[in-house]
Amino acid sequence: MKLYDTPLAPNPRRVRWFMAEKGIDDVEVVTLNLMEGQHKTPSYIRKAGLPNVPMLELDDGTCITESVAICRYLESRYPEPNLFGRTPEETAVIEMWTRRAEMLVATPMMIGVRHTHPMMGRLEQQNPEVGQYNLQAGLKALKVLDRRLADSEWLAGDRLTIADIVAFVGLDFGRLIKVTPPQELENVCRWAEAMKARPAAAAGMPQKAA
Template structure:
C-alpha cells in the first residue's frame, strides 16, 4: 500500500496522525509539494479521479480518497487503538462529534486559511471576504467545543477519538493566520495543550510547502 500526502495540508495530516496513533509503519508514504502540482497530472488523476490529497493506493490498485474514508479503512485493518467507537452507542457519539467538529470548526477554518494566508495565493483564487467569513464562523464554532470539553475530558466522551483529531488539526491549521482559542475558552485551551503533547502531534506536524 501507498499513501500519497502533502503534510502541510490538514486533510492528509489527519491520515498521518491516525497512522501515528496506530503505529502503522508498513505503508509507503509519498510526499507531495502542492506547489509542484503533481496531484493534478494525468497519471495521478487516472488513479484518484480528482486532484485531491490524501490518496490511499491499495495493493490491488483500488484508490481511496477523502481523509475520513481512509481513516476508517485504516481502523478496519488496524483496529487498535480504537478511534471510531466500540459499541453502537459510542460509535454514534464519536460520529456526531466528528461531524460537529468538521462542519462547525475544521472546514470553516481551513477555507478561511486558504483564502487569507498569502503564501497560498499561488494555489487558491483567494477571496478575502470568503476568508474572513469562514474564519469568523470557525472561531464562533470553538464555543461548541469549549462547552463540550467543560463536560468531558475529550470531545466525544472520556477517551481520545477521531473527533479530537479532526477538531485539533483544523484549529492548528488556523495558526497560520494567527487564530487562537480565546482566553475565555479555558476548557478548549486545556484540551489543545493535551493534544499537542501527544506523540502523534509531532509525527504528523505541518511541514513547510
C-alpha cells in the same frame, strides 16, 4: 499500501496523526508538492478522482481519497487502539462529533486560511472577505466545543477519537495565519494543550532544526 501525502496540509495530517496513534509504520508515504501541481497530473487524477491529497492506494489498486474514509479503512485493518467506537452508541456519538468538528470548525478554518494566507494564492482564487467570514464562523463554533469539553475530557467521550483529530488539526491550521483559540475558551485551550502534547501531533510535520 501507499499514502500520497504533503507536509503542512491539514487533511493529510489527520491520516498521519491517526496512523501515529495506532503505531502504523508499514505504509509507504509518497510526498507530493502541491505548489508544483504534482496532485494535478493526469495519472494522479485518474487514480484519485480529484486533485486532492491524501490518497491511500491499496495493493489491489483501490484508491481512497477522503481523509476520514482512509482512517476508517485503517481502523478496520489495525483495530487497536480503537478510534471510531466499539459499541453502536459509542460509534454514533463519535460520528456525531466528527461531523460537527468537520462542518463547524475544520472546514471554515481551512477555507479561512486558504483565502487569507499569501502562499495559498497559488492554490486558491483568494477572496479575503470569504476568508474572514469563515475564520469568524470557525472561531464562533469553538464555543460549541468548549461547552462539550466542560463535561468531557475528549470531544466524543473519555478517550481520544477521530473526532478530536479532525477538530484539532483544523483548528491548528489557523496557526499559519496566527489564529489560535481565544483564552476565555478554557476547556478548548486545555484540550488543545493535551492534543499538542501527544507524540502523534508531530507526525509528518516539518521538524524544527535542533
